[in-house]
Structures are given as C-alpha cells and as structure tokens.
Amino acid sequence: MIHQKFFGDQAEKVTPENLGEALQQAIEIEISTIPTYLFTYYSIVRSPSQQNMINSLTNALLKIDKEPRYTFDEASEIALNFSADIMVFANRTGALIMSVAIEEMLHMALSSNLKQALSGMPILYGRSPAVWPADLPGHKPALKINTAKLSLKQLETFLNIEKPMKPKVTNLKARRAFIPYPTIGDFYQMVIDCLDKNPNIPYNTHSPQLVPGKGYYAQNNIDTIYYDKQHNPVFTNQDDSGDLICVADKKSALAAINLIVEQGEGQLVKDAPYLDKDNNLDFAALLQYDFTPKEGEEASHFEKFAMIYQTYYEMGKKFEALDIKDITFDNLFITDIASNPATADYPANIAPVSDLINGVYTYIFVMIEECYRKSGSTQYETFMFGIHKSMIFILNSLCGDIMKLKYHKEGYGECYASPTFENYTFSPLARPKAQLQDLYSAAVSVYPAISYLGNRVDDLPDVDLK
Amino acid sequence: MATIENNKELSMCGGSAPKPAAPGAPASITPPVELHVCMGLNACKGHDRTGTNNCAGTGYCATAQQHSCQTLNNCRNQGGCGLYGDALQQENPGNNNCAWQGSCAVPIQAERFSTLGTNKGKSTWKLARQLFEKRMNEANRTVGPSPYECGPPQNWLVSLLGSYDSCGNSGNKRCSFGFNNPDDNAKKLCEGKAE
Structure with missing residues (x-):
C-alpha cells in the first residue's frame, strides 16, 4: 500500500x-x-x-x-x-x-x-x-x-x-x-x-x-x-x-x-x-x-x-x-462465502487464482492512469481493449470461476472461495503485463479450467507503471 | 509482412512494376464473400455461410466469425450489437468501423433487444435488417425475404450450432418463470414493440 x-x-x-x-x-x-x-x-x-x-x-x-x-x-x-x-x-x-x-x-x-x-x-x-x-x-x-x-x-x-x-x-x-x-x-x-x-x-x-x-x-x-x-x-x-x-x-x-x-x-x-x-x-x-x-x-x-x-x-x-x-x-x-477473505486464507490450489484476479483488478487501475497520460486513439485502445476487456472478459470470468472452488476457512467452516479485491503490488523490475502473464501461468497450473483466458491476457495492452 | 519497395523512378506512366516480396502467392484466389453478421443480411447471391442463397436478404447465416460479446469481432462490419455499448454503437448493428468495435455477439438471435438508444427495448435484428434494406434500396437492389421474418430464434441457433451464447449475467432472454409464454414475448419483439 x-x-x-x-x-x-x-x-x-x-x-x-x-x-x-x-x-x-x-x-x-x-x-x-x-x-x-x-x-x-x-x-x-x-x-x-x-x-x-x-x-x-x-x-x-x-x-x-x-x-x-x-x-x-x-x-x-x-x-x-x-x-x-x-x-x-x-x-x-x-x-x-x-x-x-x-x-x-x-x-x-x-x-x-x-x-x-x-x-x-x-x-x-x-x-x-x-x-x-x-x-x-x-x-x-x-x-x-x-x-x-x-x-x-x-x-x-x-x-x-x-x-x-x-x-x-x-x-x-x-x-x-x-x-x-x-x-x-x-x-x-x-x-x-x-x-x-x-x-x-x-x-x-x-x-x-x-x-x-x-x-x-x-x-x-x-x-x-x-x-x-x-x-x-x-x-x-x-x-x-x-x-x-x-x-x-x-x-x-x-x-x-x-x-x-x-x-x-x-x-x-x-x-x-x-x-x-x-x-x-x-x-x-x-x-x-x-x-x-x-x-x-x-x-x-x-x-x-x-x-x-x-x-x-x-x-x-x-x-x-x-x-x-x-x-x-x-x-x-x-x-456461501466468507466475509473479508484474503489470498493468504486460501490453500495452494486457490491462492494463485486469487493472485491473478488481484493482478487483473490492479492492472485496470494502471490502465486507467494511462488514459490520463494519453489521448486520441491510444487512449481509446487502452480503454476499450484493455480496461473494458479486463472487466468483462477476464475479471468477470475469473470471479465466476474462483467461486466454483471450495476451501476450509478457520472459524467459518467449508465455504466457496471468492475474489478478495486486494491491491496487487507489481514489481518495478518487470513490466506489469509480463507479471500478469506470469500470474496467469501460475493460476492455470493449479486450475486448468481457466485456460481459455490465456489469449485474453496476452491481448491486453502493455502499459507500464509511471 | 510482405512489402513493396518504393521506387522513385516508377511513375504512373511507365517504368517497371515493383516485384512483390510475397513468395508462393497463389496465381488466383477465391473471391471472398461480403462479411455480414446474421441471417437475412447478405447483399449478394451465395454470400451466406452455406453459399447457397439465391439473392440479397435471403441468406441463412452470418459470414462474419461467430463470437459471444462486445469487442470480440474481427474487423469492420463484423460486430453484432444490442446488449453492450453506447447508444451510437447500438444503433448500428453490423456497421462498426473496425476490429473490436462491435457491441455484441454474432449472430444476432431474434430475442435480442437493444439496451440503449432509439431502438431501446426493441429487436436488434429488425434494426439490422432495416438498415440493410435501406442500403440495398440506395443500391437499387431487390431484397428477398429472410428465412425467419424476425431473425434466427435462439432455439434454432442452438439446434444448428450446438450451443449459442451471447453476453451478460441477467439470464436467458428466452425464458419463463411460469407466468409467461416465451413465444408470446418473442412475437411482441417481432412485431416491433418495445419490451
């Protein structure tokens, strides 16, 4: 933070x-x-x-x-x-x-x-x-x-x-x-x-x-x-x-x-x-x-x-x-989902999916900032093919996908996993999109059902942190 | 990507033709069909997915690639319309300028309605057909009847394609909670009434 x-x-x-x-x-x-x-x-x-x-x-x-x-x-x-x-x-x-x-x-x-x-x-x-x-x-x-x-x-x-x-x-x-x-x-x-x-x-x-x-x-x-x-x-x-x-x-x-x-x-x-x-x-x-x-x-x-x-x-x-x-x-x-869940609550078969969701969620804000640096076609493409697609075709899909997974929450019992909406901190050592692609690879390795999202992540605009 | 080198000595009046750097290009190509987004929207004979229709407006299916939602279309005039997008986009089904600028799925099922703009609550396919007929009229072309008067019903698309999905989380438009007949609702749209 x-x-x-x-x-x-x-x-x-x-x-x-x-x-x-x-x-x-x-x-x-x-x-x-x-x-x-x-x-x-x-x-x-x-x-x-x-x-x-x-x-x-x-x-x-x-x-x-x-x-x-x-x-x-x-x-x-x-x-x-x-x-x-x-x-x-x-x-x-x-x-x-x-x-x-x-x-x-x-x-x-x-x-x-x-x-x-x-x-x-x-x-x-x-x-x-x-x-x-x-x-x-x-x-x-x-x-x-x-x-x-x-x-x-x-x-x-x-x-x-x-x-x-x-x-x-x-x-x-x-x-x-x-x-x-x-x-x-x-x-x-x-x-x-x-x-x-x-x-x-x-x-x-x-x-x-x-x-x-x-x-x-x-x-x-x-x-x-x-x-x-x-x-x-x-x-x-x-x-x-x-x-x-x-x-x-x-x-x-x-x-x-x-x-x-x-x-x-x-x-x-x-x-x-x-x-x-x-x-x-x-x-x-x-x-x-x-x-x-x-x-x-x-x-x-x-x-x-x-x-x-x-x-x-x-x-x-x-x-x-x-x-x-x-x-x-x-x-x-x-x-049936727990309140205020965190990725740290999730077992190894769910945590990487949660990380990916948080990465996409955070990358949307990175792209919105880019829209305030660029105008014209660059802004339009960042918004429509980056922000819009991330919300509708990646984040929305992932939020549905993660809620098919169950885990045991201490003090609550067995329940479904859910998006946690935590900020993801991108490393300054690599471009955020490359990190997002790595998050996808880690997530799909534990949850192959989300493999349909690979191309969608690859298609996102490559926007850097400023 | 193949490129043609610029030759300053080459003019419109003479000079040798540049050599395309595209090895293996076929001597002839199959003329592509016009790309359109649904049943009854073809401008020419043979320009539907099956290639068997006789004349404009009578084709059974889109030549544009099937897709399920906004921004997933390949290129110009290949986007559906109706459930997402702003008013301007929703007033121009199948008439988008570029890749990823369509506002909904292709093909356009008969049950789909616009969610914004002057066509709000009314049939998206009927608007697409209306715009198509206007274009054909301006081109002095005779338009034949669409195989389905109000576009392809969702159930028909499912039977043909195996499955059919358009975007959104609000549920299946063609449905009943036990208090309506889905056919009556579809008929209302077909008659041009707002939902």
Missing part, C-alpha cells in the same frame, strides 16, 4: 492549497466503494435453477409436521410463486447493484477528470483499500466497509455509504489524514465551496481526460437489466442519467460534482423520516418509506439500496412464515 498522507492532522475544509489532495481523496472514496459493491454482487446467483428451487421448496413444505398439511398441489403452487419471486428478486438485486457499481466507475472517472483539470495527474494504482474491512476514506464517524455477501447488514453499510446529506453537521475533527465529512455529498459540497470562493483557480484544459462521445460509458447494458415475473426486461438506469463530463471550467466542474452527488444520494428529502436528527439512518422507518422513483426518473444509489433492503426484508419474513426448516432463504440464491 502506498497511501500518502494528504493533509495535516487537522484539515477540516477544502482550500486552494489542498484542493488537489481533496480531489485525490474523492477518487479514493469512489474507488473504495467499487470492490465492496462488486463483491456483494458476485455473491448473488442472478439466475439460479428455478426447477431445483421448486423441488426443494415443495419437498420442504410437504415435510412440515403441522396441521393442516399441504397437499402436493398446494405445496407446488406456493413453491412456484415463491421461486418466481426469488428469480426476479435475485436478478433485480444483481442488476441494481451492478448499475450502482457502474455509476461508481463513472464517478471515479469524473473525480479523476476534476483532479486532472484542477491539480494534475490522478493516482489510482495502489489506492483501492489495502485490507478488508476498510474505512471509507475520511468518513466521520468512521464507516467500516466490508467485502461481504448479500445480507441486510451489508445493505445497511451500503445505505450508510450513500445516505443523503441532512441535516448539516459541523465541527468535525479529522481523525486521520483525510478531510472529515458526514456524507459524501457534504464532502463534495466542500469542494464546491472552495471553487465558489476562489473563482480564479486555473483549469488545465490540455491534459487528457476521459470524455463523452467515445463509447467509454453506457448508462445501461445487459447486466443492469432484470426480468420481471412475466420475463419482460426492466431497465434500472435512465438513458439521460448522466455521462462523462470533460472538466474545463467551473461550470463543467460543478456539473461533474452535482452528477456524482445526485446519482449517489439523490434529491434531499425534507424531514426524511429515515434520518434522525444526528443524520443516522433509522432502518425501521426506512422499511416503511416509499422509494419508488417517479416515472422517467432514475432512483439514486441510496434509493436503489433502500428498495433492495425492503424487498429482502419482506421476502425473508414471508419465507419465515412458511415455517420451512430444511433450507434457508439466503441459500436459495446467495453463494
């Missing part, structure tokens, strides 16, 4: 002098959210076998030793309906979390554009949390974020990450070398205040940024849709929900910041019943609130997580009411 100290011990606001460090903090806040959301995403089986679910639910219902007993037809009908609800819920939850993760990647790029324009080169390599659980950088009070499977507790963490900024909390003291903030919206408001008070801050319009019109960002793709009970697709993001913004002046800087805050927290709800006077979330009240967005409007990250939380809670209660003993609700669509 190569975290530098951003500020003095007591930095409490954004100033022209520390603006660059504040924007680097913004980048790291956005980066921190991505692995925690992705980890939970991968724990969800978006398309479980409905027939297996129907069979196990039917059998479990028929076994219930209580009068009146279900007939086979009654049990089958309950199983069909409940399994269909789970099919929709699992896929919807996956689509919503993925839609948030993709927008967090957009936010990471927007905050990097801000830093490039206002201070200089954004730093991404090595800036993902070094160990899990981690602190959301600078959040006050400290907010622990985990890599953990889907659960109400994990969703509560997500809701705390994205909760709206109300009411205003003052006199926060920096706990460590970050500017403290009670909500992400408050943090960005400090950046806006700094830009407002200092209209002569210069904007660098010459250095490369990730800009719209290149196909780098798409509001929806097949992973952000789910199917309703009649198997019609439902789109989780609106087409006009936002795009990359080239930061060239104050107006575009504010537009980028506002987009980040609006997508994350959404509109401020006056007297929101789910926030107490100290800005803490009241989850009982949150369960009662209607978060359904208006027609044509996109739900914020907070609202998306709130809707998942509500449905998860309701379906869990509905399952409990069935009084089934043999199976659990979660096991019907969530993979």
